């Protein structure tokens with residue numbers, strides 16, 4: 001009897017430990033931050049390829065069961081995707097080398113929707129980040145910054161989203177993003193995990209020298225581009241889980257990003 005009691009006590013203790021270790025998903029709202037991939041997916045105007053899905057099987061088999069299988073082909077940089085540091089740095093980490101701590105991280109959402117509605121070429125400034133910290137507290141090391149411009153409301157209208165829909169021509173793009181001084185502050189001084197945004201690029205549309213990409217890449221900070229549903233996240237408290245396809249030697253890749261928001 002004593003042995004049975006001891007065994008039960010052990011089992012209860014083990015169950016308690018397991019319960020303490022598991023993430024109770026019911027305590028979170030799960031928000032999908034990725035656009036779907038399909039014929040409407042937006043790419044940089046100079047991209048020579050797009051996402052394609054080719055049906056290889058879709059129907060009954062001689063064995064009497066249904067079978068479906070496709071092949072897919074996609075540029076790394078289109079739709080909701082990751083920019084690996086290698087994208088703009090010869091020595092930067094490639095997609096599969098990015099530490100998971102930079103892809104699973106506490107999120108801070110900086111809301112510049114109003115500024116972007118007034119100026120589609122808006123760039124986040126150092127002063128705006130400092131003002132944000134004054135209101136919402138310091139940005140800790142290892143935070144994933146999600147810059148909310150409100151731009152995903154234009155998706156997938158290329159003209160509205162990118163500012164220009166001329167195929168093969170990226171010289172007339174217009175959409176908001178990070179500015180260089182804000183990027184330097186976040187990457188070099190705050191040591192953020194990642195820079196995310198709900199527009200096509202972590203550099204604004206008119207950029208021709210991609211300074212923000214270069215600052216982020218030099219600090220081995222990845223970018224999350226073409227995010228959506230940032231309006232469903234709190235300023236603080238969410239955890240972002242942004243896991244790209246693990247492409248070996250990749251400069252980026254399609255990204256399924258979600259956020260866990262405490263209920």
Ligand SMILES: [Zn+2]
Nearest residue numbers: 077082083225
């Ligand atoms: Zn990219």
